[in-house]
Structures are given as C-alpha cells and as structure tokens.
Amino acid sequence: MLKSPLLVALLGFAAAAAAGAPSARPEPPAAAESPAAAESQTEARRMLAELIAIRSTHEHGSTEAAHWVAETMQHGGFVPGEVAVLAPAEHPDRGNVVVRLKGRGQGKPVLYLGHLDVVEAHRADWSFDPFTLTEKDGWLYGRGTIDVKGQDVAMIEALLRMKREGFVPARDIVVALTADEEAGGVANGVKWLYDAHPDLVDAVLVINPDGGEAGMKAGRRLYVAVQTSEKMFLTFGLEATDKGGHSSRPAPGNPIYRLARGLDRIAAFRFPVHVTDTTRLYFAGRARLESGQRRADLLAMTRTPLDPAAVARLSKDVETDIMLRTTCVTTQIEGGHAENALPQRAGALLQCRVIPGETPREIERTVARVLADPGIRISTVTAAIPSPESRPSPAILDVVGRVTRSIWPDVVVLPEMAAGADDSIYPRARGIPAYGIDGMFDDLDDGRAHGRDERIGVRAFGEELEFTYRLMKALGDSP
Numbered sequence: 001m002l003k004s005p006l007l008v009a010l011l012g013f014a015a016a017a018a019a020g021a022p023s024a025r026p027e028p029p030a031a032a033e034s035p036a037a038a039e040s041q042t043e044a045r046r047m048l049a050e051l052i053a054i055r056s057t058h059e060h061g062s063t064e065a066a067h068w069v070a071e072t073m074q075h076g077g078f079v080p081g082e083v084a085v086l087a088p089a090e091h092p093d094r095g096n097v098v099v100r101l102k103g104r105g106q107g108k109p110v111l112y113l114g115h116l117d118v119v120e121a122h123r124a125d126w127s128f129d130p131f132t133l134t135e136k137d138g139w140l141y142g143r144g145t146i147d148v149k150g151q152d153v154a155m156i157e158a159l160l161r162m163k164r165e166g167f168v169p170a171r172d173i174v175v176a177l178t179a180d181e182e183a184g185g186v187a188n189g190v191k192w193l194y195d196a197h198p199d200l201v202d203a204v205l206v207i208n209p210d211g212g213e214a215g216m217k218a219g220r221r222l223y224v225a226v227q228t229s230e231k232m233f234l235t236f237g238l239e240a241t242d243k244g245g246h247s248s249r250p251a252p253g254n255p256i257y258r259l260a261r262g263l264d265r266i267a268a269f270r271f272p273v274h275v276t277d278t279t280r281l282y283f284a285g286r287a288r289l290e291s292g293q294r295r296a297d298l299l300a301m302t303r304t305p306l307d308p309a310a311v312a313r314l315s316k317d318v319e320t321d322i323m324l325r326t327t328c329v330t331t332q333i334e335g336g337h338a339e340n341a342l343p344q345r346a347g348a349l350l351q352c353r354v355i356p357g358e359t360p361r362e363i364e365r366t367v368a369r370v371l372a373d374p375g376i377r378i379s380t381v382t383a384a385i386p387s388p389e390s391r392p393s394p395a396i397l398d399v400v401g402r403v404t405r406s407i408w409p410d411v412v413v414l415p416e417m418a419a420g421a422d423d424s425i426y427p428r429a430r431g432i433p434a435y436g437i438d439g440m441f442d443d444l445d446d447g448r449a450h451g452r453d454e455r456i457g458v459r460a461f462g463e464e465l466e467f468t469y470r471l472m473k474a475l476g477d478s479p
C-alpha cells in the first residue's frame with residue numbers, strides 16, 4: 001500500500017471544523033441494515049481473523065493464504081473451475097488465487113486486485129500479537145487489517161454474498177489476490193498473472209482497493225479517492241569529469257564546482273505546471289473541503305488560462321506544488337578521490353517524479369537545458385515504467401459517486417494522482433484502465449499501514465463490506 005501523503009497536510013479546514021474532537025475516538029459499530037448484511041458482517045469478521053492468522057510475510061510467502069481463500073470460496077458455493085491457486089514454478093511459495101463470479105457474458109470482466117502479502121511484524125513491537133485479530137475499544141488490530149487483508153476479505157465476502165443471493169452479473173467479476181506487492185518481493189503476482197495466465201485476468205476495467213483511500217479526520221468522513229494515475233519514478237545520474245592534478249595548482253575545470261553550479265541551476269528551476277484530467281477534478285473536489293483564498297486558488301486550477309497568482313501561492317506549499325508539476329531533486333552526491341588531489345570526478349543522482357503524459361526523453365532534455373553544461377553527462381539510473389493515466393471518466397465517477405452517497409451522503413469523491421506506484425501500474429502499462437478505490441475510512445493523521453498496532457475501526461470495516469459489495473455489484477452490472 002502506498003498511501004498518498006498529499007492529502008494529509010491539506011485538510012486544515014476540515015480539522016478546524018472538528019477541533020476538540022479526540023482524533024482516535026472509537027466509533028459505535030454500524031447498524032446492520034438487513035439480515036443479509038448482518039450475515040455478511042459476521043462471516044467477514046470470522047474470515048478476517050482467519051486470514052490475519054496466516055503469516056503471509058515475505059519470509060513465509062502467500063501460498064497458504066491463497067489456498068485458504070480457495071477453500072473458503074469453494075465452501076461458499078464456488079466450483080473448482082471458478083477458483084484457481086497459481087504460483088510460479090520457481091517460486092511455489094508465492095501463491096496467487098483467482099476467483100470468478102460468472103456473469104451473463106455481456107462484455108469483458110471487471111477485475112479486482114488485492115495483495116496477500118503483508119509487511120513483517122514482531123510481537124515485541126506491538127501491544128498485541130500482530131497475527132491474532134484483536135478487538136479493543138472499537139478497533140480491530142492485526143497486521144494487514146488496513147493493508148490490505150481487510151479489503152481482501154471485503155472483496156471475497158462481496159462475492160460470497162452475491163453467490164448466496166443467486167445474483168448473476170452482466171459481466172464476470174474476477175478477484176485476484178496476489179503475492180509480493182510489498183517492497184522486497186521476488187515474484188509480483190499481478191505482473192506474473194499478466195505474463196503467465198493472461199486469460200484469467202483479462203478485463204475491461206481494474207479496481208485496486210490497495211491504491212484507494214477513504215480519508216477521515218477527527219472522526220469526520222471527508223472523501224473517497226478514485227486514484228487514476230501515479231507519477232512515474234525516474235532517476236538520472238549526473239557526472240562531471242576532469243583530468244585532475246595536484247591540489248596546490250587549482251585549475252578551472254574542477255568537476256565538483258561544475259556539478260555544483262549545474263545543481264544550483266536545477267535547484268532554482270521549476271518544471272512547468274501540467275494539469276491533467278485527474279488533477280483538474282482533484283483540485284475541484286479539494287476546493288469543496290476548503291474555504292477562503294485557498295478554495296479560490298484550488299478552483300482557479302480548474303480553469304484556463306491558469307491564474308499565475310494562484311499558481312504562485314499553491315506552488316509555495318509542497319503538497320499542492322507536487323500535484324501541479326513534475327519534480328526532480330538531487331538525492332545523492334559524491335566526488336573527488338584524495339585530500340590533496342584535484343577531483344577527477346563528481347557525480348550526483350537526480351530523482352524525478354513525472355506527471356503522466358510527459359516522457360523521460362522530454363524530462364532529460366529539460367534537465368540538460370537547465371544544467372547548461374554539455375560537460376555534465378546525463379545517464380538513466382532507474383528507467384521509468386510507463387503508466388498512462390486511466391481516464392477519470394464520467395462512467396466510473398458516476399458509479400463511485402452513487403455508491404458512495406448511498407452510504408455517506410456528504411462524502412466527496414476525489415480523483416487522485418498518487419506520488420508512488422502500486423499494482424495498478426501493470427494493467428495501466430497494458431492500456432487497461434485501473435482505479436484505486438477503497439471505502440475503508442482511515443484517519444489521515446494516524447496511518448498505521450506497515451507500522452505497529454495496525455488497525456481498522458470496527459465500524460469502518462462494516463461500512464467497507466457494504467461499500468465493496470455495492471460497488472462490485474454495480475460495476476458487474478454496468479454496461
């Protein structure tokens with residue numbers, strides 16, 4: 001899970017509106033709306049406990065968890081042809097599971113993604129056993145509750161509930177729960193499924209709750225994000241060289257000075273503002289959560305031509321600046337080889353986060369122009385994985401908006417560009433639109449994914465079950 005920090009610092013207004021409320025106040029459980037929903041809640045809680053108890057860290061792998069999902073689904077009425085556990089031959093412990101609710105064959109399937117692996121957790125660091133689901137004061141604690149086993153369970157519970165109802169969607173609904181999403185994995189399951197079993201994951205549309213975000217501050221539910229894109233990660237190496245010599249005889253070609261002057265020009269440079277379809281809608285949605293000048297500035301980003309004064313104000317704030325443009329920053333530097341020698345070499349890394357739609361070639365040309373020293377050699381250290389923006393189409397935003405309002409009438413649907421990447425890059429790189437959408441509300445000031453005492457609210461989990469069920473059903477039946 002790569003939660004965007006973009007929104008955390010932005011919601012001063014919302015926090016002020018709820019000032020005085022303790023930020024970690026537990027909430028009462030959501031009232032079950034129907035016997036079917038109540039049955040769903042009970043079953044999902046049991047499943048979450050069982051899945052959390054399977055220690056699917058990188059050390060242990062995900063195959064046991066994949067088999068557990070398969071058995072659970074077969075117990076719930078799915079036949080063997082609708083459930084498959086698959087692992088690469090060279091990594092049998094990196095198991096994936098693909099479950100299919102068959103539709104009426106109208107159009108290609110919708111594919112839901114979730115990962116089965118979790119970040120390691122040690123009992124000594126936690127207040128509870130991280131691999132035993134523990135309820136306390138309105139919270140459910142356990143490794144993976146928010147990243148992302150809680151959502152995995154919501155997805156499979158939605159399928160089980162539809163199966164119980166005898167619901168047959170227009171198109172197939174496929175859920176793939178996969179290996180090695182978290183850093184350090186050896187066999188990313190989504191990438192592997194696309195390579196080894198493309199027919200199983202073929203879809204017209206991908207929903208990836210792991211890339212989604214439902215933001216809450218001080219108990220107030222604010223927005224459900226629709227993540228459509230992420231900035232591309234691209235790193236250049238910069239190098240200046242010279243013949244060197246004795247330090248008693250300084251010469252003009254010193255590569256450290258030359259590189260430093262070039263980096264100084266980079267530091268002062270700002271890439272041009274580039275508003276995408278997603279960020280335009282993002283600024284509009286954000287404006288609804290703000291007031292005064294800030295609201296006016298955010299709204300100004302939705303109009304053309306852009307208001308330079310508004311751009312200047314938003315550029316001063318890192319959180320909005322990075323939504324406006326590509327950035328490149330020097331992250332490492334080295335040079336010289338002896339105390340008493342003129343340096344022969346100076347090098348630096350330039351780490352770029354590129355707005356979708358811009359190309360690595362363009363960025364490199366701009367960097368060369370700004371360095372303004374043909375003697376500084378530019379190389380690519382980490383190439384960008386191309387990942388086009390998935391269009392924030394009215395079709396997807398309408399469905400998400402309708403489902404969101406049916407549960408939380410005041411919550412804003414917010415298209416979002418993430419600063420980091422998740423498994424959605426694999427479908428996006430293949431030209432399949434992928435959206436990060438999740439209804440598990442989490443406090444923006446208290447993110448615990450990957451950390452100690454990871455948890456979800458009992459009520460938030462209950463609502464996530466209902467949200468996932470309604471959205472999956474709607475997408476499975478939409479033309």
Ligand SMILES: [Zn+2]
Nearest residue numbers: 001147148210
């Ligand atoms: Zn995750």
